[in-house]
Amino acid sequence: TAAAAMAPHTTNEMRERMVAWHSELGKSDTEIAALANCSERTVREVLRLHRTFGVVRNPFAQPRGGRRSLTTGDLNFISSLLAANPCLYLDELQDRLATDRDID
Known part of the structure; x- marks a missing residue:
């Protein structure tokens, strides 16, 4: 469904x-x-x-969604890696993020 x-x-x-x-x-x-x-x-x-x-939105509502884990720079880094190496596996991508961008 x-x-x-x-x-x-x-x-x-x-x-x-x-x-x-x-x-x-x-x-x-x-x-x-x-x-x-x-x-x-x-x-x-x-x-x-x-x-x-006196307002049309709930004044006590929390912002939607969570804090972003990746910055724009991180996303650009991932895009560049994948453009240069489209067959990169996810674990390899994660390793590169950890070593080059200090992201766990």
Whole structure:
């Protein structure tokens, strides 16, 4: 079975519009969801955040993802290695990163 595609993130601009549609035009959650092309749950969450905190994004949410392990320089190094030696095995690549770039 194919994995379900995740919906695109709702921009801050669209979230602000949701609030305006609700407060200024009196649109329902269902109408706003149709206009914003998102779920009613998203609409309710945005309106709740605005009502509770006065903002359209959760002010306590942590940034998504973890700290990057490789720098741009490291990625350029890997690209150069693979361009010069396309048959390089992963363990050899890791060895070169450890010795040349001090990455474990």
